[in-house]
Amino acid sequence: MNTVVPLEIERLSRLSTDILTKHGFSDQHATAIAKIITTCQIDDCHSHGLFRLLMCCETMKAGKIDGQALPVLHATEGAVTRIDARQGMSLLAFEAGLPRLIDNTRKHGIAALAINRCFHFSALWPEVEQLSSIGLAAMAMVPSHSWVAPAGGKRGTLGTNPLAFSWPRSGRNPFTFDFATSGFARGEIELYLRAGKPLPEGVAVDKDGYPTTDPQAALDGAMLTFGGYKGSALSIMIELLAGPLIDDLTSMESMKFAEGMGGAPYHGELILAFDPDHFSGGQTARNDARAERLFADIVDQGARLPSQRRFDARARNIARGYVEVPAALFEDLKTLQNGG
Ligand code: NDP
Numbered sequence: 001m002n003t004v005v006p007l008e009i010e011r012l013s014r015l016s017t018d019i020l021t022k023h024g025f026s027d028q029h030a031t032a033i034a035k036i037i038t039t040c041q042i043d044d045c046h047s048h049g050l051f052r053l054l055m056c057c058e059t060m061k062a063g064k065i066d067g068q069a070l071p072v073l074h075a076t077e078g079a080v081t082r083i084d085a086r087q088g089m090s091l092l093a094f095e096a097g098l099p100r101l102i103d104n105t106r107k108h109g110i111a112a113l114a115i116n117r118c119f120h121f122s123a124l125w126p127e128v129e130q131l132s133s134i135g136l137a138a139m140a141m142v143p144s145h146s147w148v149a150p151a152g153g154k155r156g157t158l159g160t161n162p163l164a165f166s167w168p169r170s171g172r173n174p175f176t177f178d179f180a181t182s183g184f185a186r187g188e189i190e191l192y193l194r195a196g197k198p199l200p201e202g203v204a205v206d207k208d209g210y211p212t213t214d215p216q217a218a219l220d221g222a223m224l225t226f227g228g229y230k231g232s233a234l235s236i237m238i239e240l241l242a243g244p245l246i247d248d249l250t251s252m253e254s255m256k257f258a259e260g261m262g263g264a265p266y267h268g269e270l271i272l273a274f275d276p277d278h279f280s281g282g283q284t285a286r287n288d289a290r291a292e293r294l295f296a297d298i299v300d301q302g303a304r305l306p307s308q309r310r311f312d313a314r315a316r317n318i319a320r321g322y323v324e325v326p327a328a329l330f331e332d333l334k335t336l337q338n339g340g
């Protein structure tokens, strides 16, 4: 039976920073990572919440990450900001590059932040929502490791390559989606494995290329993209834009860099931001109202907007003051907290 234990929200951040600093992350990195992990766990994003502390520690044990690295911003006058994470985790680099991305977006109407040479384990929605919370629309994308077969193939070439988008809505939660371009995120398959549950059909093939619902066989074989050739093309686009375009690694190259060691993939990240005031010819309010009519027509027919489950979970968890964590994961986290 998959039992869960309650964990007070006020303990989440401390538990995460304790584990991260004990495993070699500087206070600055630990704080940046814990912030995202806590944010995800409060929203019941289980595949990229506390569970990802295991991947962070595994990454440190693999030996290539620099847990102390301070990101360096490249000097530039243009709309493209480049920041070198210097083989640290991506999140501190995102924090360091964000103010310049915002300034550039306000100045030029559209701007980009390219993070290079980062280890990356996290969900992207907390990043794009930092931009939509100040009235900007935003997209973010990353490659990962080459676990995913292209449509028509049976060998891992592409990453799980998430794409996130957030649209600001005055006085309401933003319109946000954030999904892996594989049918399932790798983290989700790992959670199925831990829970002893079979996968749905269509998520993966085994190492011989046959369809499988066995999570371990899926991890050993190849994952599939969502939406057949359409998800496959989107995934390839992410490889290109967050890889060669920004002078960084593809998922195949990230896999090679890892040399079979576990942990988070190593590559770049691309974040794009748009200022509606520049694009809508001074008619932002009128166009926001048109966007709201679009959302209303979706919700009115009984469909839900992406992220609504998350916003509901946030409200519920904050109101009761605790999140629910699988008991087995909580035991693993206690072991890590004790230095294991
Ligand atoms: P999900 O399939 O759980 O959800 C994808 C999106 O679709 C969410 O915004 C979700 O909203 C929305 N959604 C789900 N069901 C519906 C529905 N019925 N109607 C409308 N919208 C719906 O996401 P994934 O498992 O693909 O990805 C999970 C996380 O993993 C992401 O945050 C992603 O960034 C992260 N990830 C990170 C990687 C990395 O390399 N760093 C690699 C791959 C994934 P809601 O949350 O409200 O359900």
Ligand code: PYC
Pocket: 047, 120, 121, 122, 144, 145, 160, 180, 185, 186, 187, 188, 264, 265
């Ligand atoms: O869940 O696919 C995933 C993933 C890859 C890297 C971090 N998360």
